[in-house]
Every structure is written in structure tokens, then in C-alpha cells.
Amino acid sequence: MTQDAALGIDIGTSGVRIAARGRDGALLAMSQAAMAAPLVDFGRALQDPAIWWDALVQAFAGLKLDGLRVLSLAIDGTSGTILPCDADGAPLGLASMYNDVAEAAAVKAIQQVAPAETAALGSTSPLARALMMDAKAPRVLHQADWLVGKLCGRFDVSDENNALKSGYDPVQRAWPAWIAGTGFDLSRFPKVVPAGARVGTILPAMAQQFGLPADVAVVAGTTDGCAAFLASGARDAGDGVSSLGTTLTIKLLSATPVFAPQFGIYSHRIGDQWLAGGASNTGGGVLASFFNREEIARLTALMDPAVPTGLDYYPLSRPGERFPINDPAFEPRLTPRPPQDHLFLQGLLEGIAAVEALAYRKLAELGASPLVSIRSVGGGAANEKWTAMRLRALGVPAKEPESEHAAMGTARLAWRGIGHDA
Numbered sequence: 001m002t003q004d005a006a007l008g009i010d011i012g013t014s015g016v017r018i019a020a021r022g023r024d025g026a027l028l029a030m031s032q033a034a035m036a037a038p039l040v041d042f043g044r045a046l047q048d049p050a051i052w053w054d055a056l057v058q059a060f061a062g063l064k065l066d067g068l069r070v071l072s073l074a075i076d077g078t079s080g081t082i083l084p085c086d087a088d089g090a091p092l093g094l095a096s097m098y099n100d101v102a103e104a105a106a107v108k109a110i111q112q113v114a115p116a117e118t119a120a121l122g123s124t125s126p127l128a129r130a131l132m133m134d135a136k137a138p139r140v141l142h143q144a145d146w147l148v149g150k151l152c153g154r155f156d157v158s159d160e161n162n163a164l165k166s167g168y169d170p171v172q173r174a175w176p177a178w179i180a181g182t183g184f185d186l187s188r189f190p191k192v193v194p195a196g197a198r199v200g201t202i203l204p205a206m207a208q209q210f211g212l213p214a215d216v217a218v219v220a221g222t223t224d225g226c227a228a229f230l231a232s233g234a235r236d237a238g239d240g241v242s243s244l245g246t247t248l249t250i251k252l253l254s255a256t257p258v259f260a261p262q263f264g265i266y267s268h269r270i271g272d273q274w275l276a277g278g279a280s281n282t283g284g285g286v287l288a289s290f291f292n293r294e295e296i297a298r299l300t301a302l303m304d305p306a307v308p309t310g311l312d313y314y315p316l317s318r319p320g321e322r323f324p325i326n327d328p329a330f331e332p333r334l335t336p337r338p339p340q341d342h343l344f345l346q347g348l349l350e351g352i353a354a355v356e357a358l359a360y361r362k363l364a365e366l367g368a369s370p371l372v373s374i375r376s377v378g379g380g381a382a383n384e385k386w387t388a389m390r391l392r393a394l395g396v397p398a399k400e401p402e403s404e405h406a407a408m409g410t411a412r413l414a415w416r417g418i419g420h421d422a
Helices: 050-061 104-111 126-131 143-152 177-182 204-210 224-231 284-288 293-300 341-365 384-394 406-416
Strands: 003-011 015-022 027-034 045-047 068-077 082-085 139-142 157-159 191-193 198-201 217-223 239-244 248-254 267-270 273-280 373-377
Touching: 003 027, 003 050, 003 143, 003 224, 003 406, 015 050, 015 406, 027 050, 050 143, 050 204, 068 143, 068 224, 068 406, 082 126, 082 143, 104 126, 126 177, 139 143, 143 157, 143 198, 143 204, 143 217, 157 217, 217 224, 217 267, 217 406, 224 248, 224 267, 224 406, 248 341, 273 341, 284 341, 293 341, 341 384, 373 384
Parallel strands: 003 068, 068 217, 157 191, 239 373
Antiparallel strands: 003 015, 015 027, 082 139, 198 217, 239 248, 248 273, 267 273
């Protein structure tokens, strides 16, 4: 019996992952391939885009689609990665990666004309880096745009998420007029469609190469960060996802957008909803400065999350916080330290939980939907006692993330592109 499937293709920093997702959201097949070559070092973060394509081809070669009928596919790419191309999509130089730093003059050209709420400000702005690209290149595409073009032949389209940091206005759903004031020719950027919109059909040669049906729909994708959020299964306004890694990152699905540049917050548009988020300097990196992994496991067993320590810590590795408090001189609060190490660790975990709760409250104060549920990803999500502390601080129920693979979130968009939200 043949099952229908949609493919999500995740282009990460070190490899490509492809996931086949069923109508019911189940993972039906998965493959991945590493990228074979590193960044090119000219004092810049540059890369040959052929590396992405080669890894995509390798990932397809390992994908087992027996018994599956692929109906659609979508691609997510690293947010802010761009490359100069000719009108037919042939690269005219190396790609400028998401963490590439623009020249000061290009950054200043944007600062002089851009509104404060745009996501195109800063030293790694893709718009600033586009200003540095040869003006003779007729197109400047985002990573996902170029790969979509390779598959369906269209090199003139982007999605609202990848375009955001290049200056796209998701509220007006247009490239804003102020971009022309930077000296950049807006005709070089692709037109923009909603994430999850169908943009074409796979080219016959691509269908044959990858063993896909000739009528596979190619759907506008998203960024890697948005794809990871979608993979969690979050669907409703107020659904939050916290990433408990070295730092604490929160994302919240909202009925209304939030733009607060002083906190580094902007909103991606996904359909008629908005994905807002921020990042704190607290997180697992602070824990690691005091305890190793084995010590954390041993001390966690001694903790009683039902009995708060009352220590009121704000755990930071060094002075300075960005969100939910914006203060580059903000001092860590890590005293007094009790003599029992397990109580000190519990105080640190309680402190991170308090920062997380404050962050979601801050988003609501800025106009986002209030938090109604929480999904947790990252290494800290497995600590059940910490989860109990966090749920008490957040005051909302926990939900299990459906997947932590960004490719599964992108496959959700691939389904959406053909009228089904898996």
C-alpha cells in the first residue's frame, strides 16, 4: 500500500537532512549528508554554494522512498545566507553566510534610512552584505531561494521568513521603499510569497534524478529556526517553545506581531500568525561553569523541586543581558551560595526558570499573545526535576514536541502548499 508524503529539506550549517512526513504528521523516512567542504577563509564567512547542492544530492541518494508517493517538497535554509546570481540562477561568486560581517560603510548606509524595527540592521545584515556584492549581478538570492530554483527552475521567488533579515516588511507584505535609499536596486531581490505557498513543479530532470513523481509541487519554505519551531507541533497562538541549550532561547506563536529592536525581537510571519522570540544570556553555559555533566546528574537526584530554595538568582556567566532585560552592564546574581552543592544547583535552575517566565511575560507586555502552553527542546529538556520547576514558574501545561528535526517542520509547510496542514 502506498502512503502519501511531503518532503522537508533542511539545509544546516554542516549538512543536509531530508524528512518524509505523512498526512498524519508521522516521520516516514529520513536521510542526511554532511557538507564536504568548509567555509572559504578570506577574513569573511564565505562558501561555495555547490557544496549545498552536492550535500542535497547525497541526502537524496540515501533517502528510502519505497512505498511512498511524494506529493510536495519545501526547503529551509540558514537565515541570512545570500549569494549573487545571474538571471538564470548561476552563481556569480561565493555565498555570504549568515554570520558573515559586512563592511562598516554598508551597515551605516542602512542605519541612515532604515526604521528601527527592521530586522535588516546590524553588522551581519544580509542587506548590508548584498550592498557589497557586484552591482552587475542581476539577482541576490537567499540560500533556500537558490535551491528551490535548482529544483523547479524559478530563481525569482523567496519566502517571507528568509526575506525578513534582508529588509522585507512582513506587515505590509512588501519590500519597503526605504531600501532604495541605501543604494541597493530592489529589482535584484526576488519577489516574496508566504511560507508554505506553492511556487512551481519539480523539473523533469530533477524528478528523474531523485526518483520523484513528475508532478511534485515545490513549495516556498522558511528559515532553519522557523522550521525547528514548526517541527515542535506548535499550532496555536500562545504556544511557546523553549530551547534549553548553552543559552536560553524562547519562541512564541502569536496572533499579533512584536517588533522590539532594543531586545533583539522581531516577528516572522507564518500564514496569519506570527512567530516572535528572543534569547537570554542565561542557560546551560552558566551551569557548566560550576558543574560537569556527571555532577549535575548526581546533584539533581538530591533536589526536591517541591521545596523552593528562595535564592532568587539571575544566572549569567558574565555581566550583560539582552532579553528579557536589556542591559549590557547587568550583573549576575549568584549569591549567597549555600554550602550544599545540590541546593546551589537547584537555585541556578530555579533562576533560569524565573528568567524564562519573565521572558514570556515580557513578550506579552510588548503585544504578543500570552503563553498558554510550553514545549521544551535542547539538552535541558530531559531534566524532569528542572521541568517541574519551570512549569511552576511558567504556570502553563507542558506539551511534548512532535520532533526536534527542522526538516519535519519544513515538511509541514510542504503539506500546507498543497492544501493540507499535517
